[in-house]
Amino acid sequence: MTIKTTTHYRTCNLCEAMCGLKVEHQGTKILSIKGDENDPFSQGHICPKAVALQDLYEDPDRLKMPMERTENGWQEISWKEAFDKAAAGIAKIQKQHGKNALGVYLGNPNVHNLGGMLTIRHILTALKTRTRFSATSVDQLPHHIVAYHLFGHQLRIPVPDINRTDHMVIMGANPLASNGSIMTVANVRQKIKDIKKRGGKVVVIDPRKTETADLASEHHFIRPASDVVLLLAMVNHLFSHNLIKPSRALDLAKGYEAIGEQVKPFSLEYAEQHTGIAAKDIAKMVEEFCAADKAVLYGRMGVSVQEFGLLSQYLIMLFNLLTGSLDEEGGMMFPTPAADIVANSGPGYFNKRQSRVRGLPDFNGEFPVACLSEEILTQGEGQIKAMFTVAGNPVLSTPNGQQLDVALESLDFMVCVDYYLNETTRHANIILPPVSPIERDHYDISFHNLAVHNTAKFSQAMFKTPKNARHDWQIYLELAKRLQPKLPFMQKIMRGVTAVFGPNFLLDAMLKRGPHKNLSLKALKQQPHGVDLGPLQSGLPRVLKHKDKTIHLNQEFYFADLARLKDKFDHASTSQDANDALLIGRRHVRSNNSWMHNSQRLVKGKSRCTLLIHPDHAQQLNIVDGQSVQVTSRVGQVVIAAEVSDEIMPGVVSIPHGWGHNRKGTNQSIADANAGVSVNDLTDDHMIDGLSGNAAVNGVPVTLLPIVQKAAV
């Protein structure tokens, strides 16, 4: 009997780019994964990771049944037993040590998971702990705080209107590798080429001449973690040269005139001294930006995860506001998603509570993950005794991972919702594995809200849920039911209905209540390629969530940070010994944080986990290409092969994150054979942005020591 070949359309959920896929399959055998040319958002674009969705699905190492750690090693157990044991273990710890003795960590893939996003609140409510963490605080936390302050909601985040801009300045982002972040865009290479083709300009500011910088019109090296000084000088230049441009947005920003005084001490020369970018180049950069018809300044990871990440992201928003780029075509604009996540979530809150040991501020109920290990290791009232992690690998993803590794080992109990036995989940007592991405329905609740063009697309699960498999949302609900059997009537009904019918009805309700007419789940199901809802539209003041419908600049809060800044930069030495370097990260298009390294086709070829070092710097230290180098920071040490290249700024070294798969007791055979080292064994849990608590994984001081190999006898 021949099985019919079927074509399935869906959206890739691996990164933020929302590429449409066309998958040919015969039953559960995948024949090919290609770009869907009829997808109105991505128009056929994909990257190499899309094809690895097949590897993920077929991976023999991927867990399909719950696992329990026993004296005789890992044992497969039934779902019922796993849920019962997981819930009982958590309840026991909470009874003994209090609700907050359970820590929760939510990792990045939860945001790419429809069912997960729609139901996570059920499990969080049932767990009743206030000790929560997530990957947000090694990532985009500053974006949320700026949006919360200025626009009144943590998710009211504007994105670059890359399709229409004439001038784009990119700071600390490498969309050619990452495919864009807090800027959901497919085929960014083409978008950048298009800007240049229509006579525009793209400027990249990065300590590394990245793939994006190569394609751009202009690139400036910047000393790591000095962006804040550059931005202050840029804003100063606007005031001192009368370049402030009136706009609808500026009319809504009461008191902006006072910013001029605040930034006055930060001259172009001061910026040159600390950033390494010539004063005249900064002036030219600002003036060209202001002269362009449509311009946008965009800053991402490289700027967010450094010691002044929050102030930097604030200044980026101010720069756009003061130059008339906010909420205007070709500038920073607010998307209009069909399922309006802003209308369906709380505005957020900041610094309501402080972490027990270091007193770091929470945001929206989550503490900075940089303090997770100390909350486990420091004895006393409120100490974390058990952990619950979902879709996260903080041992490889968060600063001082080695210390966290030790901390997790010391726990009394741990439950992980994850389909790999990896560096983090190996510490679990129970692992609850959900189905793989292509086996579930998908709609990008989060990323349509950050997309450079308004579209909507629902993807149905490609295969029926295998017997004996569970979705993330089913796992949450099963645990919630056990942990919190008594609930107010309406909540119990909601949980029960969701358990029986699945969470899609919640999406349907969001679509029907949303800003675009005639949309529903049913309507989307009839359009497997997705629907085009048009370019970004101006939305001020309507989109503001502050009651008074104005932009709140909150200057006092932000400019109070200048004291900390002066303290650091006024006394900073800009010279360094040859052995010293500042460490930054990097991404590669064939990798995805820590969890796609078990795909042979993604890891094949020469190792990408190398130490990038400039030839002059390498020569000073007698380091040659491929040589092993010992890299030491305040918290740890790794040995890694050097990759000598002038794409990196002298005095700076770069190691990608997400590697270091050589810990004992994991089960990812391909990743294990391509282990690399973890850069987060070098990043420092005490290097944070003091204003937000966000981790500062860029600009970490390290020392380098070449390892001289003994000649073979």
Ligand SMILES: Nc1nc2c(c(=O)[nH]1)N[C@H]1C(S)=C(S)[C@@H](COP(=O)(O)OP(=O)(O)OC[C@H]3O[C@@H](n4cnc5c(=O)[nH]c(N)nc54)[C@H](O)[C@@H]3O)O[C@H]1N2
């Ligand atoms: N292929 C791939 N795609 C991904 C991911 C992945 O791991 N792999 N991860 C996804 C996730 S979770 C995210 S958040 C996004 C991130 O997306 P991006 O923000 O584009 O992240 P990166 O590619 O790390 O780019 C950060 C850039 O900042 C530069 N940088 C480092 N330090 C500094 C500094 O001090 N100042 C300045 N100006 N620049 C600096 C680095 O050299 C790097 O080029 O990517 C997503 N997409």
Ligand SMILES: Nc1nc2c(c(=O)[nH]1)N[C@H]1C(S)=C(S)[C@@H](COP(=O)(O)OP(=O)(O)OC[C@H]3O[C@@H](n4cnc5c(=O)[nH]c(N)nc54)[C@H](O)[C@@H]3O)O[C@H]1N2
């Ligand atoms: N030094 C340095 N550190 C960094 C960064 C950096 O640039 N430099 N980037 C940071 C950023 S931006 C981020 S977002 C974080 C990421 O930090 P994390 O989210 O902690 O780590 P990931 O590597 O994304 O691990 C995701 C885990 O989720 C599992 N998983 C994948 N899909 C699913 C799913 O659908 N359901 C469930 N239950 N599990 C799933 C995977 O098996 C894996 O174990 O890392 C951060 N760490």
Ligand code: SF4
């Ligand atoms: S860029 Fe690659 S990983 Fe990201 S959505 Fe598109 S195909 Fe998937």
Ligand SMILES: [Mo]
């Ligand atoms: Mo991220």
